[in-house]
Amino acid sequence: MKTIAKPTQSEIKIKKSQFICRLFPSKTKEESKEIISKISEEYSDATHNCSAYITSNGEGFDDNGEPSGTAGKPMINALRKNDLHNVTAIVTRYFGGIKLGAGGLVRAYGKSVLEAIENSEIIEIEIYDVYRINFGYENIKLIDQEIRNNRLHITNKLFDENVTYNVVSPNNQDIEKIFAKFTSKVKVESVGQEALEKL
Structure with a gap:
């Protein structure tokens, strides 16, 4: 199994919308939920704070107001695709005025997490x-x-x-x-x- 050594962040822009992905090491779902709550509070001015996590005692995802299945699911799929465990992903979106459509959102949220993973130090656990x-x-x-x-x-x-x-x-x-x-x-x-x- 693999995880990330330390928190990391990356940012992409798609049709004027800003997607900021933050990855955090987290051992339990309780720890993940605390992280998600803290970041959502810190960036409460964002249009959405979508999340996904995979930990030793559970996993989950949340679209946070985006159309169902367009944010959290592609995010957790990106974590699974890279065999990552004990990790929490949060993508903060600032809407740029141009709608992306369901397919565009799925690609944007998935890409945002994949870019952050590429910037991470991956370790074996x-x-x-x-x-x-x-x-x-x-x-x-x-x-x-x-x-x-x-x-x-x-x-x-x-x-x-x-x-x-x-x-x-x-x-x-x-x-x-x-x-x-x-x-x-x-x-x-x-x-x-x-x-x-x-x-």
Whole structure:
């Protein structure tokens, strides 16, 4: 699977209408909806703010007042065509006074997203099983060494009453098994899956 490394923007003009496409990395549909809401508010002076997203827990699109099927659908199709996941696309349109017709709109919105994709840094992502390991501060050296020895990857660290690491294995090793010998010192639990840049 692929996604974009960072937010990107591109702009095209068709028959005096301005189409500004913004792409954002987004892991969940909730995150996508927040982004869409924020951009729609920021560019509330636009004629339309159409959107499409594909994330780990859902996908969707919105024509935002354009004729049904002429904006959101070609946008999500452009994302699918490029095998992009965990991404949100928003096309802000400022109407230039000349109607484009249904076919013209489909082409314009699709092209707008494709141009933004061309300007993006595309990275490979994989779905990894994520485990949370919790342990006392006195065991940091021991746990860090075990992580290095097994070539595990830490995705998040939290230093509170105890230390908590979120870890993944690039080659799908059984993380619970790795830490089984430390049962008195370490608590290990599965916390689901996450799409990350290929390790």
